[in-house]
Amino acid sequence: MTTAVETIRDEPLTIGGRTFQSRLMVGTGKYPDMDTMVRAIEASGAEVVTVAVRRVNLDRSKENSVLHYLDPKHVFLLANTAGCYTAEDAIRYARLSREAGFNDFVKLEVIGDEETLLPDVQGLLEAAKVLVQEGFKVLAYTNEDLVTALRLEDAGCAAVMPLASPIGSGLGLLNPFSVRTIKRRLRVPVIVDAGVGTASDTCLTMEQGVDGILMNTAIAAAQDPVAMAHAMRLATIAGRAAFLAGRMPRREVAMPSSPTKGMLD
Amino acid sequence: MNRSIAVVINGERKQVAAGATLLALLAELELDPRAVVVEHNRRIVRRAGLGDVTVQDGDAIELVHFVGGG
Numbered sequence: 150m151t152t153a154v155e156t157i158r159d160e161p162l163t164i165g166g167r168t169f170q171s172r173l174m175v176g177t178g179k180y181p182d183m184d185t186m187v188r189a190i191e192a193s194g195a196e197v198v199t200v201a202v203r204r205v206n207l208d209r210s211k212e213n214s215v216l217h218y219l220d221p222k223h224v225f226l227l228a229n230t231a232g233c234y235t236a237e238d239a240i241r242y243a244r245l246s247r248e249a250g251f252n253d254f255v256k257l258e259v260i261g262d263e264e265t266l267l268p269d270v271q272g273l274l275e276a277a278k279v280l281v282q283e284g285f286k287v288l289a290y291t292n293e294d295l296v297t298a299l300r301l302e303d304a305g306c307a308a309v310m311p312l313a314s315p316i317g318s319g320l321g322l323l324n325p326f327s328v329r330t331i332k333r334r335l336r337v338p339v340i341v342d343a344g345v346g347t348a349s350d351t352c353l354t355m356e357q358g359v360d361g362i363l364m365n366t367a368i369a370a371a372q373d374p375v376a377m378a379h380a381m382r383l384a385t386i387a388g389r390a391a392f393l394a395g396r397m398p399r400r401e402v403a404m405p406s407s408p409t410k411g412m413l414d
Numbered sequence: 415m416n417r418s419i420a421v422v423i424n425g426e427r428k429q430v431a432a433g434a435t436l437l438a439l440l441a442e443l444e445l446d447p448r449a450v451v452v453e454h455n456r457r458i459v460r461r462a463g464l465g466d467v468t469v470q471d472g473d474a475i476e477l478v479h480f481v482g483g484g
Contacts, residue, residue, distance in 0.1 A: 176484030186482065201483025202451075204424040204476065209444050214479045216449070231483050241456075245478050248451040248458050316484070343484075365484030 159393060162361055164338050165254060165286030165307035167225070169196045172355070173385040174227065174340065175378070176365025183218045185374050190224065193368065193378035198224040199256055201231050202246045221251055227288070229256040234269070236276035243280050254286040256310070256342075256363075266316040270297045274304060281305035290342050293327035295334060302337050309335055310342035310363065313354055317366040319346030322354045329357045347377075348384035355388025356396070419471035430469060437464040439475070450477045 162169045174197035180186035190198060200215050219226070228246030233239040236259055243255040259276055261269030268291050280287050286307040291297050298309045311331055314320035321344065322328065332339045338360040345351050345367050354362050362385060371377035417432040423439075430439060436459055440447050452459045453476040459467055469475065 177482040178484045200480040202478050203481045205479050215482050245451050
């Protein structure tokens with residue numbers, strides 16, 4: 150595994166007591182086939198890989214467990230509660246995922262609206278409190294609202310995951326100011342989750358100073374998912390490096406880069 | 415003997431032998447107990463306890479695992 154940033158001094162990412170070298174986390178949904186998924190994950194350099202909890206297909210001819218293709222010794226499985234619309238459902242899915250026996254982390258989603266898949270922050274907070282009490286390391290998928298992010302941190306979440314834009318939209322980082330504000334105000338890691346569409350979106354997101362980024366569709370739905378996974382890996386590193394380097398101030402007028410003295414008469 | 419009872423597994427109604435345990439039920443479905451998580455009437459049953467729970471007529475059983483997701 151390559152370190153997050155090689156040319157600049159950087160700390161590894163630590164969430165809930167676990168340390169990760171890569172700041173890019175990837176999903177496992179919507180790939181054209183499992184072989185492409187496996188190669189894309191490898192090309193992304195991601196250590197944290199998200200999975201969903203669903204019913205086993207009782208028709209054994211249709212093997213659909215993602216663990217058939219992923220080795221939990223090589224990736225860190227982060228189960229989500231995608232598809233849950235109430236705190237109660239999300240808690241139920243989180244408990245089932247923990248029982249699978251890999252870790253006590255959960256990417257908590259409580260969805261409030263079918264069209265936008267925006268989070269139900271009230272249900273999210275309620276579920277987060279219960280799961281933290283039960284010893285879960287909760288990574289909470291939320292919107293760009295600072296006050297909700299602060300409440301999630303107070304509830305004991307291990308990380309807060311504001312969206313860049315709606316899940317699967319590919320619209321990129323719509324509100325850099327809010328994401329930056331959340332990062333500035335929180336002590337727990339801030340991982341932007343959902344909405345990036347291409348490498349520049351990822352780079353711009355990481356330039357805001359957030360601790361990491363999670364994506365699925367941007368890679369899985371690219372024309373060449375493996376090549377896009379590689380691009381996202383580079384963009385995550387580039388954005389992080391640029392943030393640590395510290396950008397120049399913006400100015401509204403030009404300033405020449407070459408000497409103004411020594412010009413010919 | 416050989417009396418059968420009706421249970422609901424993953425939303426599907428199924429006839430199983432009376433007195434069957436959850437472990438026996440998994441074996442009948444050709445599922446590896448290490449690869450699934452079992453919820454019996456809304457309560458999670460740990461792997462080690464699957465052989466101790468006998469299913470009753472009308473029970474609701476959910477068998478889940480990890481699939482691709484974001």
